[in-house]
Amino acid sequence: MTPFFGSAFWLLVTLGVLVTFHEFGHYWVARRCGVKVLRFSIGFGGAIWKRVGRDGTEYQIAAIPLGGYVKMLDAREGEVDPALRDQEFTGKSVWKRIAIVAAGPGFNLIFTVAAFWLMFMLGRPDVAPVVTAAPQSIAAEAGIRAGDRILSIDGRTVSTYTDAMDVVVNALLGRAPLPLTVRGNDGRTRQMVLPLDQLPAGQPVDQYLKKLGLDLAPSPAIAATVLAGKPAALAGMQGGDRIMAVNGQPVADYPAFQKLVPAEAAKSPQLKLAIERNGKPMLLTVDARRESLEGQPVNWIIGVNGPRPELVTLRYSPVKAFGASLQATWRNTAQTFNLIGKMVSGQASTNNLSGVIGIAAVANQSAHMGLSWFLNFLALMSLSLAILNLLPIPVLDGGHLLYYLVELIKGSPVSEQTMIVGQYIGLALLFTLMGLAFYNDIHRMLLS
Incomplete structure (x- = not known):
């Protein structure tokens, strides 16, 4: 399913579920209060499906799925049969x-x-709140280092990256200094404050996030798995090897390595990879290929997968x-x-x-x-x-x-x-x- 049709489909599912539940609330309580319901509609406009229930209510799905309504017997909309007057909406007490x-x-x-x-x-799968800071960002100036694990924000303990960013995004709206407790790669706990009061007023949150520069820490440049029969395995690379450079260009982390491989292979498929294995430096010659892996678009590959982020599942x-x-x-x-x-x-x-x-x-x-x-x-x-x-x-x-x-x-x-x-x-x-x-x-x- 294309992104467009996927988005349209899941939007309809979302609106269908939420609008139905919302309108059912009106319908259910109206019936309990003795009000006659004439129509229960999901959507507006002409009906694409409808039927009349045993209670006399007309149930329908309409053509425009952006909402819905419950039409009740209402004296403001026309004459009411005297026999049904006790079921009319405006005749009920204000509390009903x-x-x-x-x-x-x-x-x-x-x-x-x-x-x-x-x-x-x-259980909601997520990743651990292990972060890094973009250069010259507010987070970097506050003291965030690559690999810091956020333990708490403004006194609230966080265990996932999503929870941490929810607190941060809400704090960005107030633009007040935000206290953080983190644990670094050295195991030491540090206290710091993000000076959100330095942010200008009236900007959208995505602009604030760019200025803040607090991001999920990228995976280290380690070959977690090396696919058998692929260029890296044929050149002698093994799982656990740390990738130091590609054609003499230093590699900071795995995402940087992923960008370097196709860029350098486009110049010449033969790549010089400097690696470190068990503390010893090595130089491998890898002949990259243009292939499609796991349904991805065709690109230059060498058959290496990086380490996965630390996963955390919230389950109670x-x-x-x-x-x-x-x-x-x-x-x-x-x-x-x-x-x-x-x-x-x-x-x-x-x-x-x-x-x-x-x-x-x-x-x-x-x-x-x-x-x-x-x-x-x-x-x-x-x-x-x-x-x-x-x-x-x-x-x-x-x-x-x-x-x-x-x-x-x-x-x-x-x-x-x-x-x-x-x-x-x-x-x-x-x-x-x-x-x-x-x-x-x-x-x-x-x-x-």
């Missing part, structure tokens, strides 16, 4: 209406906890996984509101927003990383959907909840004129956010 509207985001929160819980029980018992899922939900909720607050105040750039294109790309990437990573992605997307819908913007659930809060205070419903004006304002805000997010996605594509 609040429960029905809040159920959508509430079910998304339940899904978030459940997805994190399942992910932690299955069901009880501990549930606690971890609650912590992850709370932590990501706080981080999301922190980002929203900083964008509203101008401390964080709106370039951090992503739209459908960006979401589709991440959905495809996480799906290919395995079920646990896709569950992690679904949990984060479900949480984002819950928070977005709770924002006090008319046309969203949060806007309706705001109307009901006003009704509780003043003792009567908001006027129809006010709701119409609010709807126009809400649509304008929503389309502005969607347009900005879409612009950011296109801008990232052009720069990549």
Whole structure:
């Protein structure tokens, strides 16, 4: 499957799951509150599939898969049969209406906890937080050395690179000095502070990350495995050999070696490899070939695989996984509101927003990383959907909840004129956010 069709497919899967769960929340609570549901729709526009259930509800999948809705019996939309008046939405108490509207985001929160819980029980594979610092970067100036293992950030213990970078990315938005505890290759523990306050305000996170220069440490230039019958094996290279230079050019790490081989082989297939075996230097002559290994594009190869990064799997018992899922939900909720607050105040750039294109790309990437990573992605997307819908913007659930809060205070419903004006304002805000997010996605594509 091509990246385009893969992204489109996994986006539809993501939206299908999350929207169905969200709308089912509205539907389930509405039914429990005695409200008649006329239609349960996944997507907007014309129906591509529909059927009428025994309860009289019309269930459908519509052509535009960017959302969904639950249509309830509502006196504001036309005459109501007197026999069904007790099942009409606006005739219910304000507390029941609040429960029905809040159920959508509430079910998304339940899904978030459940997805994190399942992910932690299955185990999420990751790599150890062993890092390096780009030259002349903020991380390098703070004292980060190649091979440092991050033990904690701002007092929070981290065991994976992803967890470490989640904390760092959230801290970048606040641009406050960030304390780190690391353990170096010599086994000694060191305390340091990343001076994030040196970063300029209002830039996107990816620009901050470049300036920070904190990266996953590259694998050392060691031949972990040498493939039998390939040029390196025929030249006498063995597993465990350390590669020092290619055609006289020093090799700093395995990624650098991977770049040097095709570049030098394009000049001449015969390569001079300086290696070190058991502390003794050796010089090998390797005749590179143009081949395709493991389905990769044809390139110059010598048949050597580098060492794999240190793998770490987060896996817990069901009880501990549930606690971890609650912590992850709370932590990501706080981080999301922190980002929203900083964008509203101008401390964080709106370039951090992503739209459908960006979401589709991440959905495809996480799906290919395995079920646990896709569950992690679904949990984060479900949480984002819950928070977005709770924002006090008319046309969203949060806007309706705001109307009901006003009704509780003043003792009567908001006027129809006010709701119409609010709807126009809400649509304008929503389309502005969607347009900005879409612009950011296109801008990232052009720069990549």
